[in-house]
Amino acid sequence: MIVIDPGHGGDDTGIRETVRQEKDIALDIALVLGEILRAADRQAMLTRRVDQFLSLGERMLAGRDATTGMFVTVHLTHAPSTVLTVRSYHGGGAEESAQAVYSIESRQRRHLAESKALSDAMDVVASNAYGRNVVRRGLPLPALGVVDAPAIMVEFPMAALDSPEYDLEVMRAASVIAIGIMYHERNGQ
Amino acid sequence: MSEMDNNSHGPVPPEDAEQQSPPVSDDDGVESAGAGPVAEYGDGGEFVPFFRRPGVRRMQLPAAVAVLALVLAVIVWLGRGDRDERVHMAETPYSGPRTEMTITYPLATGLVREARMVVWDPARGPLADAVVSEFLAGPLGKGEGESLVPPRASLTATYEGTDGILYVDLSSEFRRNFQGDALSELLLMRALYESVAANVPEVKGVRVLIDGEEVESVGGHLLATSPLTEAFYPEARRVR
Numbered sequence: 001m002i003v004i005d006p007g008h009g010g011d012d013t014g015i016r017e018t019v020r021q022e023k024d025i026a027l028d029i030a031l032v033l034g035e036i037l038r039a040a041d042r043q044a045m046l047t048r049r050v051d052q053f054l055s056l057g058e059r060m061l062a063g064r065d066a067t068t069g070m071f072v073t074v075h076l077t078h079a080p081s082t083v084l085t086v087r088s089y090h091g092g093g094a095e096e097s098a099q100a101v102y103s104i105e106s107r108q109r110r111h112l113a114e115s116k117a118l119s120d121a122m123d124v125v126a127s128n129a130y131g132r133n134v135v136r137r138g139l140p141l142p143a144l145g146v147v148d149a150p151a152i153m154v155e156f157p158m159a160a161l162d163s164p165e166y167d168l169e170v171m172r173a174a175s176v177i178a179i180g181i182m183y184h185e186r187n188g189q
Numbered sequence: 190m191s192e193m194d195n196n197s198h199g200p201v202p203p204e205d206a207e208q209q210s211p212p213v214s215d216d217d218g219v220e221s222a223g224a225g226p227v228a229e230y231g232d233g234g235e236f237v238p239f240f241r242r243p244g245v246r247r248m249q250l251p252a253a254v255a256v257l258a259l260v261l262a263v264i265v266w267l268g269r270g271d272r273d274e275r276v277h278m279a280e281t282p283y284s285g286p287r288t289e290m291t292i293t294y295p296l297a298t299g300l301v302r303e304a305r306m307v308v309w310d311p312a313r314g315p316l317a318d319a320v321v322s323e324f325l326a327g328p329l330g331k332g333e334g335e336s337l338v339p340p341r342a343s344l345t346a347t348y349e350g351t352d353g354i355l356y357v358d359l360s361s362e363f364r365r366n367f368q369g370d371a372l373s374e375l376l377l378m379r380a381l382y383e384s385v386a387a388n389v390p391e392v393k394g395v396r397v398l399i400d401g402e403e404v405e406s407v408g409g410h411l412l413a414t415s416p417l418t419e420a421f422y423p424e425a426r427r428v429r
Binding site for chain 1 (some may be wrong): 297368369370371372373375405406409410411412420421422423424
């Protein structure tokens with residue numbers, strides 16, 4: 001099961017541009033991505049299918065259930081680049097508290113290598129789609145931390161999506177994620 | 190011809206020539222002569238608006254210069270930024286005692302630290318209030334990246350818990366006007382924590398409230414349900 005999480009929603013608009021808001025663009029990308037994955041015989045589930053508020057806690061619950069597939073959360077950024085983010089953990093070893101090590105947010109630790117491999121695959125695809133304009137990050141994001149499977153946040157540049165060719169750009173963004181997932185699966189086998 | 194007629198239509202001295210000129214029209218073609226609020230009759234009894242009287246006429250150039258200067262002053266005053274205003278406040282010798290603070294600001298490029306002298310009177314509120322207010326005012330430095338501090342956000346109050354946690358109650362603009370991605374939210378929250386911790390050492394953690402209420406998240410990427418501490422994103426990139 002691939003869990004697709006369109007960021008924000010409801011009164012949490014995310015980035016607001018003159019015409020479109022992040023919550024709507026993320027949802028459009030996620031809906032197209034779901035169709036592409038289902039057409040490719042993958043099981044896909046969206047955390048939301050309409051414009052509704054979803055708390056981080058609810059997203060984390062959905063991510064926690066993605067135990068046999070992967071978790072992709074879709075957002076946008078003001079940056080001119082596509083941003084791929086995996087969970088990072090600060091510190092470690094004896095200095096880190098037992099509470100931090102055994103917290104639910106530490107579930108992603110055992111999948112970090114696979115998440116980075118998924119990020120590698122997305123990087124290749126996004127670089128081809130957007131002209132090698134990709135940034136890789138590791139951040140302590142709770143929505144990724146609880147996922148007991150490979151997990152990644154993909155942030156597309158707002159400037160690229162907020163264009164007259166909106167439908168085309170949405171399909172391109174969804175295709176980047178879908179092909180990235182399949183490229184990752186293919187390389188992993 | 191009567192005496193009055195002679196006075197009205199006789200030779201006119203050069204300096205008074207313009208008094209006899211036809212009424213001027215403004216851009217809309219509306220005649221303005223005779224429409225002024227103050228008017229008197231000339232020696233011959235003719236109607237002379239106040240702005241055609243000799244004394245007033247000579248004052249027109251200085252008056253125009255004064256009006257132009259006033260307009261320029263208004264433009265400059267309106268164009269000044271909040272930053273300049275804060276500089277002015279900080280340098281005003283009558284505003285009260287000043288304290289040196291180190292404030293960390295989140296920029297799109299990373300965190301920046303600024304040391305500045307801030308007016309703070311202990312009798313008028315806790316130091317934490319002044320620190321957070323200075324944080325919300327945004328950085329003075331320019332050219333290092335766009336500030337990520339949500340515009341028009343204000344401090345409602347701070348409350349210090351017995352456990353060393355400082356509760357920072359902010360206006361709803363802090364959440365509503367946040368416009369950033371996941372990294373921006375991390376930098377914003379880290380900068381707020383660093384600003385407080387650097388100036389109020391007894392504070393061990395910072396918890397953000399919005400309009401007096403606990404919130405799950407400020408920007409939709411991070412949980413705000415537990416206090417920000419030193420362990421929160423210490424690897425944040427620093428511009429200076």
